[in-house]
Amino acid sequence: xxxxxxxxxxxxxxxxxxxxxxxxxxxxxxxxxxxxxxxxxxxxxxxxxxxxxxxxxxxxxxxxxxxxxx
Numbered sequence: 001x002x003x004x005x006x007x008x009x010x011x012x013x014x015x016x017x018x019x020x021x022x023x024x025x026x027x028x029x030x031x032x033x034x035x036x037x038x039x040x041x042x043x044x045x046x047x048x049x050x051x052x053x054x055x056x057x058x059x060x061x062x063x064x065x066x067x068x069x070x
Contacts, residue, residue, distance in 0.1 A: 003031060003032055004029055004030060004031045004032075005029070005030040006027060006029050007027065007028040007029065007030065008027065022045070023041060023042035023044060023045030023046075024039065024040065024041045024042065024045050024046075024049070025039070025040045026038070026039050026040075027040070039062070
């Protein structure tokens, strides 16, 4: 029995190429009865996002970090 559901729109395949170009993806995943939001970043996009936030005096915060190398 599968204990998780990845919530992607039905037309995800039509714009997946755009997500790859942007370098980031936010997706909701239901695990058992709880819903979690996951953010996936390409390393270069993550660096740009952090630098942009710091440059504009904003904070970049993620509660839990997980770094996966290809």
